[in-house]
Amino acid sequence: MADKLDNVRTKFVEQVSIETLDRLLDNILKDRIVNDCQKDAILERNRGSRENKARCLIDTVKKKGDKASTMMIAHLQNCDPFLYSELGLGPLPPGPPAAEPRSIKEEGRSTTLISTTENFWRNKQNKKDIYPVTKDNYRNRVALLITNIKFTLEELDRHGAVKDEENAEKLLTDLGYEVVKYTNLTAKAIDDAVIKFSTHPKLQETDSVMVVIMSHGELGNILGVDWKPKAKPTETSKTSKPDEFPIDKIYKHLGPEKCPALLHKTKILIIQACRGGEEGSVLLSDCAAVPDETRLHGFSPEDIEDDSWQRIEHREKDFISLLSCTPGTKAYRHQVLGSFLIQFTVDVFNKAAYEDDIEELFRKVMQRFEEFRPSNKRQMATKDRCTLTKRFYFYPGLNMV
Template sequence: MLIDATTYPSLHSELGLSSGQPAQPESQKEQQCSTTLIRTSEDLRREKLSDRDIYPVAKNSMSNRVALLITNIKFTDEKLHRKGAEKDEANMDKLLTDLGYEVVKHTNLTGKAIDDALNEFSKHPKLKETDSVLVVIMSHGKLGTVLGVNWKKKISDNEIPDEFPIDNIYKHLGPEKCPALLNKPKIIIIQACRGGGEGSVLVTDGANPAVVSDTAGEGNIEDDGLRFVNKEKDFISLLSCTPDTVSYRHSGHGSFLIQFVVEVFNTFAQKEDIEELFRKVMQRFEDFSIPAKRQMPTKDRCTLTKRFYFFPGL
């Protein structure tokens, strides 16, 4: 959802957006977030990698990192244009590059084209050597889907909606179709609404109301040179909001999710693992003081069995 001064004048003022400044959560105001990526020390990397619960990150694998960035900005229906998404694209491109990832970038794709881009990405030659991948998709969305640029509200009975099923990400990058990423972290960030509902409810705490917006036996098993692996493992996703709710975007500064991801990663990726980074992003929204307008990013389908650190700058 786009926040503009005309539709939500009081909200715009509350956020301080009328002055052209991004909103700052209350608990973070005294903490200065870095505008550039802070580098990890080599000593910290050695210390972390001595832990068996850490995903391996070698210098060679770091130099082969690759990420997929898909941003839908302009739609066939001009009313669906995502003002400010250009800023999101630029911010994520810079962050991914600073983290050491070669960025495969696509803009304004249909649902089928998004699927094709992921299929092509799953065959990227660098995946054999990389330690991880990042996939960022930013568009309009519904629960379980991302909308393609030709999406429209009303379609005829014989038309297929221009949508990309989010579940396809896990199919394309899972071990069956992408063995190169077996046992490697696959990090997904999706900035898209998951419905049309508001993310806030009115709750009452005592007398003080407040607004808070399948088994088989194994005796006869023989080794026939085959190895079974988990169908889905080593994924972690951050979705911009909870199911059936909207997410917000500023026409000048871009979506709040991407703003906070960039700020948190710049400041803390030097020493924190991906799950902690995502938690910190979520915390920014917890303290985000917007009367009756709330958004809460959601960690989804997390199957990481170890901790993953980016070790930026090494």
């Protein structure tokens, strides 16, 4: 086991974070791998240098032998599963098992929605800047939940996604939505599921819908369970169509042309999937569009026309989406607790949905990623294609009988 640490020494020194180093030092002190004097020496001699502290820590543990090395690897798996995986340490041999990751409750996160009050709901009624929610609307809420966990290529299996499915379903149910759930779909099956959902009988009377899709992804696409890496085309072979579902199709299937039942109703999308292969260490900020100073100034709507046939309704309106990361970057998932997007979303919604509208809730989820710093990983959730013209409130736990 000491040899295993020696093999990963260089990458460990390059990638381990200060936070992980401090936790490892606390753990090996607790296990009596080092004593207080040795711990203080590691800290004092290498003050201000993360790399030197990392070198000193791993070299100290290696010299203690295989048992000490095994215990440190177990702690690393618990403290920083991303770094553990990237170092290629793999499953631990028989020996002290890795400690169980802390549960959401142990992390101080909420597991139960705070209910809104009848007065809060009544005060929001008949306000022009708020989407109306009647008791009948509330009873007809419906959501679509799609989770891809097992893939044809086993190495693509999404460990921890079962927990995501469980957490997302509970949140949707607690918010008053009947959940239409699918697991392990191809791109074609995802498309069929969204189309079928667009004809759900409850849509006519609902105030809103939620669509939550969790899988692997690329920029603009969600991967189906039969997806495979693109092979290099040859002169004699034909390239088959990749198992990819374009996210843009959701907007078309639930837009006014294909789904008039959702006209003027809030449509909320949450998508947990990578949007590329780059690390998210450079966080992108949304660029606000520069307004056209001449548009509509001094003109009435009747004065404006185009050279196409008359449209009755906006092609895309009343949507809001939260994507797990910025364009071109990766999204991360704990192998036991599930993706960080779903963990943070559940926590924020449980604590604040009783008083905050959907845009504020999404902002708070994004804010959680500002503090997200496991190892050298960075991820920033992104609010996308927001065409809400009013504020939408969930009013969780309200007695709608």
